[in-house]
Amino acid sequence: MKRKPSTEATAAWIRLMRVQSRVLDAVEQDMKKAGFPPLAWYDALLELSRAPSGEMRPVELEKQMLIPQYSTSRLIDRLVDEGLAVRRECKMDKRGQFVEITEAGRELQKKMWGAYSAAIEKHVGSKLSDADALKLCGLLDRLGCSCGDVKAAAAAKEGVPAR
Amino acid sequence: MKRKPSTEATAAWIRLMRVQSRVLDAVEQDMKKAGFPPLAWYDALLELSRAPSGEMRPVELEKQMLIPQYSTSRLIDRLVDEGLAVRRECKMDKRGQFVEITEAGRELQKKMWGAYSAAIEKHVGSKLSDADALKLCGLLDRLGCSCGDVKAAAAAKEGVPAR
């Protein structure tokens, strides 16, 4: 019943865990050294900046970022504290609210993308040919997550969401 | 100077982050549902159980597991609290100590491997042929971490370290 994994599968598991951890660490360190906030902030700002009129509901943000509800709530708190976003009331549904990115938020997102993209290139791009990167995408996609089309990402010139 | 990553590299980055996160989550959920402690405990117990006479220095454990020093210290605290390991004084170097796995620790490690290996099979093995798993290993290895040989892992019948 409980079939054991092949050594190949096990090796893949180990590498998936280790490599991700190392690469993420490396990228986050680069970002931190450049004086930027955590990547989660970037993701949130990017989502917001892409939303029509730069605002969206916390629930939506939560779904996009695939993080727990309370986590979204607190992330928004921080963005608001830093003046990167503002909360707006939602007239349709008074339980809810809208979160709108500010000009400062948009600027930070753009600045971060500079460092972020450089880090991706340094820690991923430079180590893999485009063809190999595609192969890697294909294999990873088989492990169950749909991250959208590679082509779709190409459309987004100003950044990509992580996590 | 700051060359931008190709869209392929960027797509690979996103997938690496997302897929790892989903797969790890899935495996950890399975383990939690089976009533087991976090995977980090497993890794530590495995390292200890493999060490000659079941004991090693915290520093060594730290290097094996690639986690910060304070993190190792606290992990050992918890293992000791649960009776899975004991601290022994180190006569050679009185700053240091030895951590020795207990019988209970060895048993837990083995039990966990049952659930753990099943989870790996379920979330990785079943989704990838062995050949593809190997390809994935090769590509991930290029991203800079040396996780040892795939063949080497095969030698270890009783479990694998994650992270």
Next chain:
DNA sequence: GAACACTAAATGCATATGCATGAAATGGTC
């Protein structure tokens, strides 16, 4: 419109993590 089940968001509380620092021992070097 009262009752109920459901959704949106925030928060209290326990635990975990990161960072910096401390305390003890070691190993030179003079």
Next chain:
DNA sequence: GACCATTTCATGCATATGCATTTAGTGTTC
């Protein structure tokens, strides 16, 4: 052996996270 840099491990403190619960509003059913 006094001095100092280094290593080993622990810990205080601030922040972050997970979980469960609360508060408030919605919409459905009767």
